[in-house]
Amino acid sequence: MDNIFQDFTAESELFKDKEVLHPTYNSTYLPHRTKQIKILAAALSPALKGEKPSNVFIHGGQGIGKTATVKYVCTELEAMCKKIGRKCTIVYINGEIFDTQYRVFAYLARVFNKRVPMIGWPTDMVYSEFKAAIDTEERCVIVIIDDADKLAHKGDEALYILSRINSELTNAKLSVVCISGDSAFMELQEPEVRSALCEKEILFLPYDTYQLIDILEDRAKKAFNASQLGDAVIPLCAEFAVQEQGDVRYALDLLRVAAEIADRTKSKKLTQEHVRLAKEQIEEHWIAEVVNTLPLQSKILLNAIIILIKATAKRYLFSGEVYATYQKICAELSIEALTQRRVTDLISELDILGLLTAKVINRGRYGRTKEISLIVPVESIQLALTGETTLEPAASIKVESESGIVWG
DNA sequence: CTTCCACGGGAACACTGGGGTG
DNA sequence: CACCCCAGTGTTCCCGTGGAAG
Numbered sequence: 001m002d003n004i005f006q007d008f009t010a011e012s013e014l015f016k017d018k019e020v021l022h023p024t025y026n027s028t029y030l031p032h033r034t035k036q037i038k039i040l041a042a043a044l045s046p047a048l049k050g051e052k053p054s055n056v057f058i059h060g061g062q063g064i065g066k067t068a069t070v071k072y073v074c075t076e077l078e079a080m081c082k083k084i085g086r087k088c089t090i091v092y093i094n095g096e097i098f099d100t101q102y103r104v105f106a107y108l109a110r111v112f113n114k115r116v117p118m119i120g121w122p123t124d125m126v127y128s129e130f131k132a133a134i135d136t137e138e139r140c141v142i143v144i145i146d147d148a149d150k151l152a153h154k155g156d157e158a159l160y161i162l163s164r165i166n167s168e169l170t171n172a173k174l175s176v177v178c179i180s181g182d183s184a185f186m187e188l189q190e191p192e193v194r195s196a197l198c199e200k201e202i203l204f205l206p207y208d209t210y211q212l213i214d215i216l217e218d219r220a221k222k223a224f225n226a227s228q229l230g231d232a233v234i235p236l237c238a239e240f241a242v243q244e245q246g247d248v249r250y251a252l253d254l255l256r257v258a259a260e261i262a263d264r265t266k267s268k269k270l271t272q273e274h275v276r277l278a279k280e281q282i283e284e285h286w287i288a289e290v291v292n293t294l295p296l297q298s299k300i301l302l303n304a305i306i307i308l309i310k311a312t313a314k315r316y317l318f319s320g321e322v323y324a325t326y327q328k329i330c331a332e333l334s335i336e337a338l339t340q341r342r343v344t345d346l347i348s349e350l351d352i353l354g355l356l357t358a359k360v361i362n363r364g365r366y367g368r369t370k371e372i373s374l375i376v377p378v379e380s381i382q383l384a385l386t387g388e389t390t391l392e393p394a395a396s397i398k399v400e401s402e403s404g405i406v407w408g
Numbered sequence: 409c410t411t412c413c414a415c416g417g418g419a420a421c422a423c424t425g426g427g428g429t430g
Numbered sequence: 431c432a433c434c435c436c437a438g439t440g441t442t443c444c445c446g447t448g449g450a451a452g
Contacts, residue, residue, distance in 0.1 A: 102437055120427030122436055154438080295440095319414065339442060344415060360415065364450030367413025411452085420443080427436075 013228065014263050014270060020223040021256035023249050026071060029218055032211045033069050036202050040073045043200040044175070047088050047140040048080060052166065052173035055197045059183040060204025063247035066179050067146055069204075074144065087139035095151030101158040104151065105130050108143070127161065134172040141174045148178040149185035159189065163196035206246030212238035216251055224259065230271045233258070237275055254278050287376050290353055291384035297338055298346050301326050303385060303394050305356070306378050319347065319358075319370040329394045347372065355381070 019025055030037065036058075043054040058066050074090045081088035091111050098104045102119070105126045109116040112133035116126050134141050143162065145151065151158065162176050178197055180186065186194055207215070216234045234255070241251035258278035262270045291302065304325040308317050323340050330337035338346070347370060351358045358370045374381070385391060 100438065117426065119425060119438085120436070122427090323414095338440095340414075341416080341443080342441060345441095348416090360448090362449045362451095363413080365410095365412060365452050366450090367411085368415060368448065369413065370415075409452105412450105413448105415447085417446090418444090421441080422439100423441105424439085425437095427434105429433085429435100430431100 013268075014224055014259050016225050017223055018256065018259075020219050021252045021259075023252065027068060027219070028072055029215075030065060030069055030072060031214050031218075032207065033065050033204075036065075036069055036204060037073055039200065039202050040069065040177075041076070044073065044077055044142065044177075047077060047142065047175075048084065048086060050086060050138065050140065050173075053140065053142060053175040054199035055163070055175050056177045056200045056202060057180070057186055057198040058177065058202045058204065059180045059186070061206050061245045061247070062181050063249035064204050064206050064245075065248065066181075066204050070144055070146075070177060070179060074142065077142075081140075087137065088142070089134075089139060090142045090144065092144045092146065095145050095147040095149070095155075099151050099154055101155040101161075102126060104145075104155060104158040105161075109133055131165065131168060134174065135169050136171070138171045139173075141172055142177060143174065144177045144179065146179045147181065149180045149182040152185055152188070156189065156193075159197065160193050163193050206242075207248065208246065209235070209238045209242050212241055212246065212248065212251055215248055216255060219252065220255065223255075224270070228262075228269055230269045233270055233272055233275055236272050240275070240279060250282075253282055257282055283376075284380060287355070287380045288384040290355060291381060292387065296335075296388075296390060298350065299385060299388055299391060300329050300333070300335070300394070301343060301346050302350065302355070302381060303391055304329055305372065305374065306381055306385075307394075307397055309374065309378055315373055317372045318363075319344065319372065322347070322372060325397075329397060332393055332397060333390065344370070 040056060040058075043056050046053045058070065060066055071092070074092075078088060078090055089111075091108060093104060093107060098107050102121075102123050105123065106116045106118050106121075109126055109130040112130065114129045114133045116129055145159075148159070159176075159178070162174070165174050176197055178186070183203075186198060189197070213234055216237055220229060220234060237251045237254045237258075240254055241247055244250045254275055255278075258274040259270055261277050261281070262274045267274070291299070294302070301322070304322055305317060307329075308314075308321060308325050319340075323343055326343060327337045347356075347358050350356050355376055356372055356374045358372045360368065361371050362368050
């Protein structure tokens with residue numbers, strides 16, 4: 001009997017260093033971003049003279065090098081400060097994880113060795129702890145807030161406070177670098193906050209096909225044994241990524257997954273066909289991942305939507321019918337149904353996640369509603385939902401066009 | 409001009425999981 | 431220990447509102 005790990009022991013013929021293709025890999029090779037690097041470096045350079053760097057607002061689409069650029073410039077700055085003996089601390093905060101005012105300041109305080117619980121204290125107390133911690137000596141603190149838009153709706157108070165903290169500091173100086181995938185987010189801030197945080201503004205434009213090819217070729221050189229890489233594989237990845245707004249991460253994922261497929265099937269060469277397969281697999285995985293991490297109520301809602309779509313064969317659904325079906329399913333499962341108000345929000349969340357689109361329309365005499373349509377295959381969602389045992393009884397629910405619901 | 413439906417903002421509430429104090 | 435304070439989350443309740451069909 002073979003050992004179950006037998007298949008995994010073989011050295012890959014294709015990969016030299018797979019890490020390079022991973023999204024967490026920090027590349028210092030940032031072609032086509034020299035302009036942005038220069039502007040950012042100039043904005044932060046006052047730190048070298050013990051002056052306060054400008055607050056910077058960086059925006060542009062997903063996976064086009066914003067974070068990588070900032071991290072690169074900051075590492076360089078830190079190194080230079082060390083060399084010339086300046087105190088400069090750079091704190092990186094991901095607004096998706098630290099998404100409330102309290103969490104941001106608690107984390108910041110902890111970075112400066114204050115013992116602050118991650119929950120429990122009044123926020124202003126946490127804030128004073130942080131302030132006291134940094135103001136003990138002359139130093140420069142640069143706070144990078146990545147995905148600042150994620151923080152914005154629940155914790156935008158934090159941005160406001162950070163934008164004016166310097167007036168309360170005597171020794172230290174603090175600057176904020178906001179990174180946002182959503183360019184509109186800063187417009188929603190109060191005018192004073194906006195002008196304070198946007199002393200410098202840097203826009204990242206999506207990469208075009210040729211720039212993507214550059215980046216991918218560099219990584220591929222490090223990741224693969226060159227002879228195994230088929231022609232036009234990289235251009236194809238680049239092309240697909242351009243369709244995803246020039247997302248490098250997506251392009252690298254494609255390349256990595258394609259290579260894994262080639263590896264698994266023991267192919268001699270990495271081909272375009274592998275890339276196409278990878279594209280499908282990534283999409284499928286993504287849907288499964290998103291659907292599975294949804295709260296139960298959203299899964300029920302999604303279930304209602306696919307049942308309706310399959311039963312009526314309509315391209316668009318209206319919120320009224322979706323809610324009615326949702327209620328029936330809840331009844332069947334003996335789960336308390338949420339109110340329509342709440343379900344409206346859940347639908348909007350599914351929209352943001354990218355599983356469906358929901359457009360508000362007015363049907364005149366027939367009122368206001370949301371026009372809902374899935375933007376991923378019904379089968380994929382159904383597949384992803386099959387694991388959910390709670391939903392199993394719902395599978396028997398049948399729907400008759402407009403008139404209502406019949407039990408099957 | 410009315411009517412209709414549900415959108416979506418806002419307040420208020422219940423709960424949770426942590427604090428500090430007497 | 432009991433007790434109240436605090437931030438945060440998910441929800442309900444209330445309600446003003448859009449805008450084309452009738």
